[in-house]
Amino acid sequence: METFSVSSFLFFVFMAALLGFRSTQCTTVTYDKKAILINGQRRILISGSIHYPRSTPEMWEDLMQKAKDGGLDVVDTYVFWNVHEPSPGNYDFEGRYDLVRFIKTAQRVGLYIHLRIGPYVCAEWNFGGFPVWLKYVPGISFRTDNGPFKMAMQGFTQKIVQMMKNEKLFASQGGPIILSQIENEYGPQSRALGAAGHAYMNWAAKMAVGLNTGVPWVMCKEDDAPDPVINSCNGFYCDYFSPNKPYKPTLWTEAWSGWFTEFGGPVYGRPVQDLAFAVARFVQKGGSLFNYYMYHGGTNFGRTAGGPFITTSYDYDAPLDEYGMIRQPKYGHLKNLHRAIKLCEHALVSSDPTVTSLGAYEQAHVFSSGPGRCAAFLANYHTNSAATVVFNNMRYILPPWSISILPNCKRVVFNTAQVGVHIARTQMLPTISKLSWETYNEDTYSLGGSSRMTVAGLLEQINVTRDASDYLWYMTSVGISSSEAFLRGGQKPTLSVRSAGHAVHVFINGQFSGSAYGSREHPEFTYTGPINLRAGMNKIALLSIAVGLPNVGLHFEKLQTGILGPISISGLNEGKKDLTWQKWSYQVGLKGEAMNLVSPTEATSVDWIKGSLSQGQRPLTWYKASFNAPGGNEPLALDLRSMGKGQAWINGQSIGRYWMAYAKGGCGRCTYAGTYRPSKCENGCGQPTQRWYHIPRSWLKPTNNVLVLFEELGGDASKISLLRRSVTGLCGEAVEHHAKNESYIIESNEEPNSLHLQCNPGQVISAIKFASFGTPSGTCGSYQKGTCHAPDSHAIIEKKCIGLESCSVSTTRDNFGVDPCPSELKQLLVEVDCGVADINGHGS
Ligand SMILES: *[C@@H]1O[C@H](CO)[C@@H](O)[C@H](O)[C@H]1NC(C)=O
Numbered sequence: 036m037e038t039f040s041v042s043s044f045l046f047f048v049f050m051a052a053l054l055g056f057r058s059t060q061c062t063t064v065t066y067d068k069k070a071i072l073i074n075g076q077r078r079i080l081i082s083g084s085i086h087y088p089r090s091t092p093e094m095w096e097d098l099m100q101k102a103k104d105g106g107l108d109v110v111d112t113y114v115f116w117n118v119h120e121p122s123p124g125n126y127d128f129e130g131r132y133d134l135v136r137f138i139k140t141a142q143r144v145g146l147y148i149h150l151r152i153g154p155y156v157c158a159e160w161n162f163g164g165f166p167v168w169l170k171y172v173p174g175i176s177f178r179t180d181n182g183p184f185k186m187a188m189q190g191f192t193q194k195i196v197q198m199m200k201n202e203k204l205f206a207s208q209g210g211p212i213i214l215s216q217i218e219n220e221y222g223p224q225s226r227a228l229g230a231a232g233h234a235y236m237n238w239a240a241k242m243a244v245g246l247n248t249g250v251p252w253v254m255c256k257e258d259d260a261p262d263p264v265i266n267s268c269n270g271f272y273c274d275y276f277s278p279n280k281p282y283k284p285t286l287w288t289e290a291w292s293g294w295f296t297e298f299g300g301p302v303y304g305r306p307v308q309d310l311a312f313a314v315a316r317f318v319q320k321g322g323s324l325f326n327y328y329m330y331h332g333g334t335n336f337g338r339t340a341g342g343p344f345i346t347t348s349y350d351y352d353a354p355l356d357e358y359g360m361i362r363q364p365k366y367g368h369l370k371n372l373h374r375a376i377k378l379c380e381h382a383l384v385s386s387d388p389t390v391t392s393l394g395a396y397e398q399a400h401v402f403s404s405g406p407g408r409c410a411a412f413l414a415n416y417h418t419n420s421a422a423t424v425v426f427n428n429m430r431y432i433l434p435p436w437s438i439s440i441l442p443n444c445k446r447v448v449f450n451t452a453q454v455g456v457h458i459a460r461t462q463m464l465p466t467i468s469k470l471s472w473e474t475y476n477e478d479t480y481s482l483g484g485s486s487r488m489t490v491a492g493l494l495e496q497i498n499v500t501r502d503a504s505d506y507l508w509y510m511t512s513v514g515i516s517s518s519e520a521f522l523r524g525g526q527k528p529t530l531s532v533r534s535a536g537h538a539v540h541v542f543i544n545g546q547f548s549g550s551a552y553g554s555r556e557h558p559e560f561t562y563t564g565p566i567n568l569r570a571g572m573n574k575i576a577l578l579s580i581a582v583g584l585p586n587v588g589l590h591f592e593k594l595q596t597g598i599l600g601p602i603s604i605s606g607l608n609e610g611k612k613d614l615t616w617q618k619w620s621y622q623v624g625l626k627g628e629a630m631n632l633v634s635p636t637e638a639t640s641v642d643w644i645k646g647s648l649s650q651g652q653r654p655l656t657w658y659k660a661s662f663n664a665p666g667g668n669e670p671l672a673l674d675l676r677s678m679g680k681g682q683a684w685i686n687g688q689s690i691g692r693y694w695m696a697y698a699k700g701g702c703g704r705c706t707y708a709g710t711y712r713p714s715k716c717e718n719g720c721g722q723p724t725q726r727w728y729h730i731p732r733s734w735l736k737p738t739n740n741v742l743v744l745f746e747e748l749g750g751d752a753s754k755i756s757l758l759r760r761s762v763t764g765l766c767g768e769a770v771e772h773h774a775k776n777e778s779y780i781i782e783s784n785e786e787p788n789s790l791h792l793q794c795n796p797g798q799v800i801s802a803i804k805f806a807s808f809g810t811p812s813g814t815c816g817s818y819q820k821g822t823c824h825a826p827d828s829h830a831i832i833e834k835k836c837i838g839l840e841s842c843s844v845s846t847t848r849d850n851f852g853v854d855p856c857p858s859e860l861k862q863l864l865v866e867v868d869c870g871v872a873d874i875n876g877h878g879s
Pocket residue numbers: 495498
């Protein structure tokens with residue numbers, strides 16, 4: 036007995052030591068009204084969205100390191116059900132879908148994770164992240180109080196949570212996951228569905244909480260989120276937002292850094308001054324977690340883009356661009372904002388702000404962290420005039436629509452509108468421009484064959500294809516009597532095709548006859564055009580194309596795609612002939628898809644035709660070329676400007692859909708001040724919405740890479756080139772330090788404005804392209820001198836910067852010799868080239 040109790044005592048000590056050891060590795064995550072608490076400490080958490088399938092595993096560590104260096108604490112990602120479960124019970128967590136590897140990468144870099152499981156994710160992702168097979172589960176209705184849906188959703192959510200638990204990835208287990216999200220922006224849907232929506236939302240919350248992850252759950256845009264789930268805000272601004280209970284923290288799960296693009300639309304930007312202003316407004320109201328959606332947007336590879344018509348690029352004007360390169364000044368200005376906010380962290384989480392008015396449009400928010408210790412945010416909401424305010428007996432100048440941050444209530448360390456970071460001049464430079472092409476014709480004569488299915492009437496497209504391909508052929512025959520008037524020089528008959536979306540190409544007797552497209556807002560359309568018919572039998576073949584399945588809207592899963600009719604031919608002797616209910620044959624996908632032409636191994640066994648580009652531009656053509664990987668490590672892209680519409684593959688992997696649809700929009704001057712909406716800052720009007728297509732470096736081998744394109748319309752492949760994305764120069768813009776009033780400088784203790792330039796590692800400033808201290812104007816790459824110009828500007832910048840990797844120039848007027856226009860507020864604009872440093876340290 037004695038020995039037994041001693042050994043069991045020792046066992047107990049051993050176990051306690053073991054558990055004690057383990058608990059030091061675990062992280063507790065809780066919350067209160069001020070913030071998320073990590074190990075009992077309230078934290079201001081800075082987060083950014085990076086979606087793992089929108090880049091490659093080889094890019095993840097670099098993206099995360101840049102996020103960490105940019106001042107982020109957390110990386111936020113959705114989980115994309117449709118890529119993980121392509122058919123019921125068959126899972127894929129490999130390559131770009133390796134969620135565990137992604138999370139472990141974040142952990143290694145020292146970042147937390149917010150895992151937004153959804154599994155509805157919207158995200159401009161195909162079908163909002165739902166597998167297409169889910170739609171065909173008997174009796175299902177998405178995102179409502181529906182048994183089959185709830186069962187499937189619970190199954191997948193459990194699967195993901197269990198996978199995370201098995202890998203010990205929740206913070207409660209010592210992992211990096213500090214938050215999880217269930218559902219996504221359900222509020223509008225819940226309101227539309229009434230009681231059923233409410234019941235489903237409560238069920239989803241309860242189901243998630245029941246999974247015992249040990250970390251809090253979030254529901255974004257869901258005002259009724261039941262305890263203990265935290266409701267959070269998504270939007271361009273969230274300073275109006277308060278959580279639904281006084282004991283929950285104020286979280287902003289999506290601070291939109293820009294906006295997505297659709298084929299045929301402009302490219303949207305969001306000025307960093309406004310984004311920083313929005314974040315500062317949120318923080319000064321007491322917000323304690325904000326997440327940039329997106330921090331890195333990346334690429335919709337393959338057919339993952341939602342839609343219809345979402346572009347392959349998901350750049351989102353994010354701080355890291357589509358290629359994973361730092362976008363300046365956005366990245367650097369936000370990094371400076373984060374540093375300023377972190378200097379205030381203790382005060383921000385210690386008290387509610389005391390708000391005082393400093394004028395009609397000006398306010399001070401003051402946070403106290405103990406006697407004599409405080410942090411202040413000074414705001415000017417006026418959209419076009421600067422304000423001088425007095426705060427604690429000191430004067431501060433606030434630019435329009437801006438907030439200054441004073442971590443000690445005295446010294447301004449950051450103003451949201453004053454960008455002291457350089458602008459990167461990024462260019463796409465040709466690296467391979469002569470490719471040797473072979474072609475393969477996707478002829479319409481051989482259509483049908485064994486895969487053909489024939490029924491009376493028109494079928495919904497996705498029910499037939501199950502999204503295995505974008506393409507579905509609708510084929511029928513029409514007999515034309517030799518007595519038809521049009522055959523003797525009359526007007527050609529007209530074909531009319533009503534489609535539910537998204538695009539159609541019409542072929543009559545194997546000849547291309549025309550195309551029509553819907554749009555993202557209105558996928559449905561009618562094709563109308565004259566057709567060439569002859570006496571006897573005529574073949575009508577309609578290639579209907581799905582360009583990304585819808586990802587948003589009440590019961591978007593019920594939206595239909597494809598040619599649903601009516602279809603008719605008018606201008607015949609009988610007048611109008613209705614083809615809707617006659618026999619139609621169907622073929623899913625292209626011949627080239629069935630033959631797996633895109634595969635580097637299969638492609639070689641097919642009779643490609645060499646030197647065939649001279650035959651002219653033909654619709655429905657496959658193109659193939661091979662090339663050796665360009666040296667260096669700059670990101671690569673294809674320039675497809677000379678092409679029409681289709682898809683492209685590198686070594687068998689799809690780099691996405693391409694389409695040279697020209698951007699319509701109202702591109703004009705974009706000012707940062709005033710409430711942002713995407714239409715305020717449009718770029719690229721009159722150009723193809725997306726001309727460059729990212730080729731991940733890791734998809735290339737040193738030699739013999741196989742590039743395959745399927746072109747629907749006809750384009751000039753000889754003009755396709757491979758580009759590298761390169762930072763070739765920098766611009767700096769800084770306003771004169773407010774030197775008109777020297778007393779202001781001393782009183783406010785503010786850092787003088789200065790202009791910073793920083794080339795990429797290994798590069799130095801090699802030439803000064805432009806420098807003017809005075810009243811210059813224009814944008815980076817096209818600056819012009821104004822009427823006021825300090826003649827020594829160029830020489831001064833040259834002396835300070837040439838041959839250096841980085842330099843800083845203060846914008847006080849004494850720095851530029853004689854003041855060329857003492858009564859005006861001046862600006863310093865500089866554009867420089869960066870080049871590889873030679874052994875003497877000079878650029879080349
Ligand atoms: C799909 O097609 C089948 C067979 O034609 C039909 O019975 C079914 O109703 C269709 N389902 C949907 C959701 O359209």
